[in-house]
Amino acid sequence: MQKFSTLSEPYSEYIQGRMNRKTLEGLIFQYLLDNFERYRLFRGDREKWIDFVSWLYPRLSRAIDYYKENGASFDAYISAIVQWSCKEYRTREAEHYATEFACWKARAEEMAVCSTEPEYSDDPEPKVLFPLLDIKPRHILILLLKSYYFVDDDMLNKVSASTGVSKEKLRKMIDTLHQLRSKREEKIHDLQERFHSQYYRCIAFEKRLSSTYEGTAKHEKLKSCLDRAHKRYGAIGKRLGGIRKDATNQQVAEILNIPRGTVDSALHSIREKWKQSPLAT
Numbered sequence: 001m002q003k004f005s006t007l008s009e010p011y012s013e014y015i016q017g018r019m020n021r022k023t024l025e026g027l028i029f030q031y032l033l034d035n036f037e038r039y040r041l042f043r044g045d046r047e048k049w050i051d052f053v054s055w056l057y058p059r060l061s062r063a064i065d066y067y068k069e070n071g072a073s074f075d076a077y078i079s080a081i082v083q084w085s086c087k088e089y090r091t092r093e094a095e096h097y098a099t100e101f102a103c104w105k106a107r108a109e110e111m112a113v114c115s116t117e118p119e120y121s122d123d124p125e126p127k128v129l130f131p132l133l134d135i136k137p138r139h140i141l142i143l144l145l146k147s148y149y150f151v152d153d154d155m156l157n158k159v160s161a162s163t164g165v166s167k168e169k170l171r172k173m174i175d176t177l178h179q180l181r182s183k184r185e186e187k188i189h190d191l192q193e194r195f196h197s198q199y200y201r202c203i204a205f206e207k208r209l210s211s212t213y214e215g216t217a218k219h220e221k222l223k224s225c226l227d228r229a230h231k232r233y234g235a236i237g238k239r240l241g242g243i244r245k246d247a248t249n250q251q252v253a254e255i256l257n258i259p260r261g262t263v264d265s266a267l268h269s270i271r272e273k274w275k276q277s278p279l280a281t
Helices: 008-015 021-034 046-066 074-114 137-146 153-163 167-180 182-210 217-242 249-256 260-276
Strands: none
Touching: 008 021, 008 074, 021 046, 046 074, 137 153, 137 167, 137 249, 137 260, 153 167, 167 182, 167 249, 182 217, 249 260
């Protein structure tokens, strides 16, 4: 590719029809990369300069159409665009870092809250469930399958001890329910991802808003964005809270190969016993 001392030279050839548009754009891009020292930006960090020029390239393409010869050369015109754009690039980069920091900080705090150490019991045997309710083993099994979505390994151990059903068999039942409800679980997972994403979006807007001055246009714009983000966060949370995560009575009946009415009756019986139990007070 031909070398030029200024960008005005290739632009002149382009205007005279001796160079096509694509070639001119390529020359401008290469010229900026090769003359990094001339612009004295990013404190001598060439990698950042390359990232900046790559980000700037689409604007340089449009800048060719906007240039008018009114006393300033094309070379000076491009230099001015580089300087102005660099300020915007740095502002965006700073906002990106602030957003990223706020999100990682929020994520770290959330993980610290959620990752509490498990409690260990001196009793090596799993405890029997519902000792005060006198619930039949089959009813315990129905409750387990009904709330399959929240079951963990410790719960399986306890249910196995209370019902006499092996842990492996219980796990197969749970896996079958996951398969039956895969579409619903996918919807729940999608809502949870959107809920968490919106939470971090609110955190990011709050961080950016805190660095602006009240009364400025930027402050008002960010405040409006934060208000909308909070409303959307609440709406998604409401949808997530309203979606049922438990298995249907019909699905539980299919897993146990019993009539649907048997499941309905068992759950009604459990509710009545719970109401009369001292645990309910």
